[in-house]
Amino acid sequence: MSDEEGGDSPMAVLLTKQRKEKKDLQAKFVIMKKTAKSGNKKQQKESQEEMGRMEKELEERHKKEQDECKELNQVVAPAEEDKKEEEKEEEKEEVTFYKEKTTKGKNQKRLERKAEERKKAAEAAAIDAEAAKTSMRTIEMKAVVEALLTRGLSLVDIPPDGDCLFHAIAHQLTIGGKDSKGAALRRKAASFIRAHKDDFLPFLSTEDGEILDEFQFEEYCVKVEREASSGGQWGGEPELRALAEALERKIEV
Structure with a gap:
């Protein structure tokens, strides 16, 4: 049994209905044959032809219904696949968004941490520079440079x-x-x-x-x-x- 004929698919429902119609037609044929036996040969022949016509019409109708059902499935199936693909894409987008958000969060924290480190380093350098202004070595060097300048010399x-x-x-x-x-x-x-x-x-x-x-x-x-x-x-x-x-x-x- 194919996937189209299994379960509660439209084709499975259709085939079940068609089998019942065939069964009902066969039951009708039994009655028609019994009735024809009581008549003459002409009536029996007409009854036989009528049963053949009815059987052919049923087969043609069943075939047409099956073809239409298959066409419908071909339209519905891609639509369902498209829907599944859309759902997958949405899931991917959600995951990507989450990852991007997480990555951006980590990058932002890293940048903020580096900025804080640079700020602290700058503050420490400023403190050192301020302290150096009043250190003995700085005072001494300043005096030496000034003395050299007055004599046209350099350090x-x-x-x-x-x-x-x-x-x-x-x-x-x-x-x-x-x-x-x-x-x-x-x-x-x-x-x-x-x-x-x-x-x-x-x-x-x-x-x-x-x-x-x-x-x-x-x-x-x-x-x-x-x-x-x-x-x-x-x-x-x-x-x-x-x-x-x-x-x-x-x-x-």
């Missing part, structure tokens, strides 16, 4: 790598037309200190405050020669004095 940043004192002097010498490097100035300072040991030794002491002995003095000079990355001595007042005298230049601090 130059030197990398704080442990060799900054020697690099700073090398920078100034280069500006003055004498190419120089921090490493070379270290060696020059150490050489000058060795040559003028008695002048520098009173100002060199151990962590305990004791004057350096011969071995310690030489160890100190070696550290002055080395760059900071190799364990060299940081530059200070003794090294500045040594370079000022060795270079025959006035160095202001």
Whole structure:
């Protein structure tokens, strides 16, 4: 049995009705045959022809009804399919809307969170900037810059790598037309200190405050020669004095 003939479909209802009509017609034929037997051959022949005509008309009518029912089903079925498709599309739209709404909600929250973080960072930076205005370093730097401006000078940043004192002097010498490097100035300072040991030794002491002995003095000079990355001595007042005298230049601090 096809889907069209099953259940309560229009075709199934029609076929049930047609079977009943055929059954009723057969019952009518039985009565007509009994009646014809009591008549002559002509009457029997006419009765037979009448039954054939009635059966043919019923078959033709049934076929026409079935064809019309099939056509109707072909129209209704697509309509039902279209309705189902529309319902599916509506469901998809609802799901899509929900997803979009959820996604937009998450994106909005993320944007708001980032905006809040930026706001806090800006507030923190503003607080730091305000605090920096009154910090000792800021006050000191401001005074240095003002002093330099009155003399037509400017502040130059030197990398704080442990060799900054020697690099700073090398920078100034280069500006003055004498190419120089921090490493070379270290060696020059150490050489000058060795040559003028008695002048520098009173100002060199151990962590305990004791004057350096011969071995310690030489160890100190070696550290002055080395760059900071190799364990060299940081530059200070003794090294500045040594370079000022060795270079025959006035160095202001």
